[in-house]
Amino acid sequence: MSTAPETAATRGDGATRPPGPPPRHVPGEVGIWVFIVGDLTAFGVFFCAFMYAHGKHRALFEASRRHLTVGFAVTNTILLLTSSLLVAMAVRAARTGSRRWAPPLITGAIGCALGFVASKVLEYSDKLHHHITPTTNLFYTYYFVLTGIHLLHVLLGIMVLLVLRHVTSRAPGRSDTLIVEVGASYWHMVDVLWILLFPVLYLVR
Amino acid sequence: MAKLAAHRQTLLWAAMVLATLVSWSLSAERAFTDSTARTLTTIAILAVACVKIRFIGLDFMELRRAPLPLRLIFEGWVLGVFTVLVVLYLTKV
Numbered sequence A: 001m002s003t004a005p006e007t008a009a010t011r012g013d014g015a016t017r018p019p020g021p022p023p024r025h026v027p028g029e030v031g032i033w034v035f036i037v038g039d040l041t042a043f044g045v046f047f048c049a050f051m052y053a054h055g056k057h058r059a060l061f062e063a064s065r066r067h068l069t070v071g072f073a074v075t076n077t078i079l080l081l082t083s084s085l086l087v088a089m090a091v092r093a094a095r096t097g098s099r100r101w102a103p104p105l106i107t108g109a110i111g112c113a114l115g116f117v118a119s120k121v122l123e124y125s126d127k128l129h130h131h132i133t134p135t136t137n138l139f140y141t142y143y144f145v146l147t148g149i150h151l152l153h154v155l156l157g158i159m160v161l162l163v164l165r166h167v168t169s170r171a172p173g174r175s176d177t178l179i180v181e182v183g184a185s186y187w188h189m190v191d192v193l194w195i196l197l198f199p200v201l202y203l204v205r
Numbered sequence B: 001m002a003k004l005a006a007h008r009q010t011l012l013w014a015a016m017v018l019a020t021l022v023s024w025s026l027s028a029e030r031a032f033t034d035s036t037a038r039t040l041t042t043i044a045i046l047a048v049a050c051v052k053i054r055f056i057g058l059d060f061m062e063l064r065r066a067p068l069p070l071r072l073i074f075e076g077w078v079l080g081v082f083t084v085l086v087v088l089y090l091t092k093v
Helices: A030-056 A058-065 A070-095 A102-129 A138-169 A176-203 B008-026 B035-060 B068-090
Strands: none
Touching: A030 A058, A030 A138, A030 A176, A030 B068, A058 A138, A070 A102, A070 A138, A070 A176, A070 B008, A070 B035, A102 A138, A138 A176, A176 B008, A176 B035, B008 B035, B035 B068
């Protein structure tokens, strides 16, 4: 199991680049991190607003939470965790300059993302079938808005992953590592948001 | 492929999947007969989520090797959101 830090050694023999990034490296570039920090902050405020409302309406929120199917959310969590692993592996594969593994790994991540979307469609359909809508009560307003905005992030993320699959499967270009790191950073952010959204909405009692 | 998979990230993924299942199990109906247990379990579930997020940031997003200010901003967000969520959860309005 590889746990030692990967460093960029000086190579003079024309061999493929080592897999690890150079030390003290901004993954991608600063702009995506400005976006990521902003988006994380916005969602942080949403989660705190939800928790405040939870404190004011505990009985209502708990009664409403019990109608959520936690199994959908657990499945979604595992799908996004797996997609993040596959994307992280694809980044490491892409850095070697080889086009062999990055594209299928990203395809796998896209598959996980599509599974998430399908699960969400099933979950929303189930709610609507039981006449539960965003206007049913305050809990469900938060539920639909928070998961809905996150779902939009996932849909955008699928398009980002499609771009990454294209970039990693064509002939290498000079900005490829940066593009892959930027796209991967966005995707991991989508995962991070869900990792917190899941317990806040589905598990907090 | 085996070389790509034999990495710290794969181990962390397995641990995070397990943590997800444990969190689900902890929050199940049968676990709560008194409010103290419910409160502590909820805080623990939120803490587990924040630990997961930290590992995603450090090892998947590669912040472990990023400039320190960027890493501190991310870790600060994780700690800040966790703290405010717990305070709000414990505050009876």
